Each structure stands twice: as structure tokens, then as C-alpha cells.
Amino acid sequence: MDSISFFDALEQQYKNNLPFVVYSRPINSIIKCWLQEDDSVYKSETFAESGFLFAPFDLKQNSILFPKEHCLYSEITIDNLDVEDFESTEILQSKKERMQHIDLVSKGIDSIKNKDLQKVVLSRCETKSLQDTNPLNIFKRLFNTYANAMVYCWYHPKVGLWIGATPELLLKIEGKRLTTISLAGTQPYQEDKEVSWTNKEFEEQQIVTDYITEQLKPYASNINVSEVDTVRAGNLLHLKTRIISVLKDDADLKSIIEALHPTPAVCGFSKAKAKDFILNNENYSREYYTGFLGELNLTQSRTRNTNRRNVENNAYAVVKTQSNFYVNLRCMQLKDSNANIYVGGGITKDSNPENEWEETVNKTGTINTVLN
Numbered sequence: 001m002d003s004i005s006f007f008d009a010l011e012q013q014y015k016n017n018l019p020f021v022v023y024s025r026p027i028n029s030i031i032k033c034w035l036q037e038d039d040s041v042y043k044s045e046t047f048a049e050s051g052f053l054f055a056p057f058d059l060k061q062n063s064i065l066f067p068k069e070h071c072l073y074s075e076i077t078i079d080n081l082d083v084e085d086f087e088s089t090e091i092l093q094s095k096k097e098r099m100q101h102i103d104l105v106s107k108g109i110d111s112i113k114n115k116d117l118q119k120v121v122l123s124r125c126e127t128k129s130l131q132d133t134n135p136l137n138i139f140k141r142l143f144n145t146y147a148n149a150m151v152y153c154w155y156h157p158k159v160g161l162w163i164g165a166t167p168e169l170l171l172k173i174e175g176k177r178l179t180t181i182s183l184a185g186t187q188p189y190q191e192d193k194e195v196s197w198t199n200k201e202f203e204e205q206q207i208v209t210d211y212i213t214e215q216l217k218p219y220a221s222n223i224n225v226s227e228v229d230t231v232r233a234g235n236l237l238h239l240k241t242r243i244i245s246v247l248k249d250d251a252d253l254k255s256i257i258e259a260l261h262p263t264p265a266v267c268g269f270s271k272a273k274a275k276d277f278i279l280n281n282e283n284y285s286r287e288y289y290t291g292f293l294g295e296l297n298l299t300q301s302r303t304r305n306t307n308r309r310n311v312e313n314n315a316y317a318v319v320k321t322q323s324n325f326y327v328n329l330r331c332m333q334l335k336d337s338n339a340n341i342y343v344g345g346g347i348t349k350d351s352n353p354e355n356e357w358e359e360t361v362n363k364t365g366t367i368n369t370v371l372n
């Protein structure tokens with residue numbers, strides 16, 4: 001299939017008000033799509049199904065599934081997509097929103113100082129009115145701009161339309177191998193500038209790494225934690241640690257998801273207290289922002305020997321089950337020709353409210369670069 005017919009099918013699906021997802025994983029020129037054949041809202045409760053999952057921040061809300069058996073799947077391989085020229089327009093920051101966020105962060109810092117919490121991730125929603133409201137054009141621009149991100153456009157007529165370019169893997173399971181990352185700490189990327197991090201950022205990222213390794217222990221062995229690295233995500237830099245482990249035989253996906261999600265990269269520590277703080281103090285509902293999305297229990301068959309004449313060896317084809325979930329960050333929801341852009345940051349005892357506001361402004365830049 002070529003890219004024109006691939007995107008024509010998506011345009012048609014959108015026109016017909018039918019659910020779809022189109023996405024590309026990082027460092028990957030494969031773009032995949034799932035077109036659901038009807039507009040039912042299928043939910044995943046056990047995470048034992050197979051298909052494409054779209055899960056909220058608060059798992060008490062619905063995790064939406066595009067079930068494999070109700071979808072048409074296709075993919076293309078391409079490095080760059082044709083899309084009309086455009087110029088992004090700046091978002092004008094409102095004083096009121098700035099003050100609101102600064103107040104929220106100050107409240108978070110107070111709570112940390114009162115020893116209720118060690119870290120809390122606080123966020124807000126910025127609205128921009130759009131001229132070009134075609135979600136597939138926005139997706140194409142994201143794909144062309146962010147090779148290092150998982151870029152996606154997800155639509156369900158009864159749920160909403162979400163678009164994003166996330167740098168954060170929640171987990172990847174291939175057979176028994178589980179890979180995850182700890183990502184936190186942010187600064188703007190500046191060419192030719194030597195990167196240095198403060199203790200505040202090292203601490204907020206270490207909290208994520210410690211939490212993940214601790215939470216994995218009941219389900220995985222041989223937990224291998226890499227050195228901390230600086231990674232670039234568009235106009236930003238983050239601290240990242242890679243964590244690889246081997247799943248125990250009785251580990252099930254639902255328990256692993258509930259153990260990890262939401263990590264302190266998007267919620268805080270302790271998890272229960274941070275989540276309470278967020279649900280009681282943020283001035284809006286996160287819905288699917290800081291939730292996760294991706295492929296759920298897909299089987300992949302790989303032959304050990306690619307020589308087709310070697311029939312005997314082909315009998316030993318390895319069938320592996322794969323899941324890949326990305327945290328829904330640097331994302332927006334498209335509603336009535338407005339982009340609702342979601343941005344947040346990790347707060348610790350050393351946070352400065354003004355800097356935290358600036359960080360959220362910088363984070364809007366990821367998605368705003370492709371909006372006009």
C-alpha cells in the first residue's frame with residue numbers, strides 16, 4: 001500500500017465517524033493504523049485481550065480497546081510524509097493561568113514540606129484555537145518532526161480525538177523480556193550548550209527509577225538498571241535510565257500495569273498520596289493525558305531460520321506475545337476546532353514555582369510547533 005491510499009483510508013474512516021489510530025514508534029519509519037469496523041466502545045478490563053489500548057491516567061475510568069478481531073490493520077514504510085506548508089502561531093500566555101499554576105505548584109511544595117509527599121507531578125491544560133483542524137495533517141507534521149517520539153493520532157467518535165508525540169515508554173514486553181524507562185527532569189535543548197543538571201532534577205528522576213525497580217521485584221528477576229543518560233525530546237532534554245528485566249513465569253500483565261502505572265514521572269511519590277493530591281487540586285480532569293497507549297498482546301511469529309527450504313528448522317518458529325505502551329505526554333485533545341494541550345512537571349521540595357510554569361510553557365512547544 002502507498003502512503004496516499006493509506007491516508008485516504010484514514011480520511012474516509014474519520015469522515016464516517018469510525019474509530020481509528022495511526023502511529024509510529026520511535027526511530028522507526030513504519031506507520032501503522034487500526035481501523036475499527038463499527039463505533040462500539042470496547043473496553044479492556046483484564047488487559048488479556050489483543051488489540052490497541054488507550055488507557056486513562058486514573059484506571060477507574062475506561063481503558064478503551066480497539067480489538068484486533070474488529071479492526072482492519074495496515075502499515076506503510078516511509079521516512080517523510082507530504083503535507084502542506086504552514087507556519088505555527090505562538091500561544092499567548094494568560095496571566096490568570098500563570099497565577100493559577102504558580103498557586104498549584106506552591107501548594108504542592110507546601111505539602112511536600114509538610115512531609116505528606118516526596119514528589120508530585122502537577123499539570124494544566126492550555127487551549128489554542130486552530131486554523132487547520134485536520135487531525136491527519138497534524139499527525140503528518142508530528143511524524144516529520146519527531147523521529148525520536150512515539151507519534152500518534154487516536155480517534156473514537158464517542159470518546160474523543162487525541163494527538164501526541166511522546167518520548168516516554170511505559171513498558172515493552174517481548175515474550176519474557178520487559179523493558180521500561182525512568183524519564184524525568186527537564187531543560188530546554190540549546191545547540192552547542194554543555195548540559196548540566198541540578199540536584200533537583202537528579203532527585204526527581206531517581207525517585208522514578210527507585211519506584212520502578214521496587215515495583216517490578218514481585219514480577220521480574222535480573223533487573224538491570226542502566227546509567228543515567230541525557231536524552232533529547234524535540235525542544236527539550238530529559239534524564240533517562242533504561243530498566244531491563246526478565247518476567248517471572250506467573251507474572252500477568254494486569255498486575256504489572258497496576259504496579260507501574262502511574263509512575264512518579266507523571267503522578268508522584270508515594271503514589272496514593274500524590275494521586276489524591278492531583279485529583280483534589282488540579283483544576284481539570286486529565287482524562288487520557290498521562291495515561292498510556294499502545295499495542296496489547298500482539299503475537300509475533302519469528303522463524304529461527306529464514307531459509308525457506310529448511311522445513312525442519314521452520315517448525316521451530318518462535319511465537320512471542322508483545323505489548324508496547326507509551327505514556328500519553330506532549331499531547332492534545334482536539335475539540336470544536338480547539339487544541340487542548342496538556343503539560344505538567346515534577347515538583348519536589350526544591351522546585352521553584354516560576355520555573356515550573358516556564359517548564360510547562362516549554363512543553364507546550366512540542367505540539368504547538370505543528371499547530372496553526
Ligand SMILES: C=C(O[C@H]1C=CC=C(C(=O)O)[C@@H]1O)C(=O)O
Pocket residue numbers: 121123168183184185186238264265266329330342343344345346347363
Ligand atoms: C509530565 C510531563 O513530563 C514528565 C516526563 C518527563 C519529564 C518530566 C519533568 O521533568 O517533570 C515529567 O516527569 C509532561 O510532559 O507533561
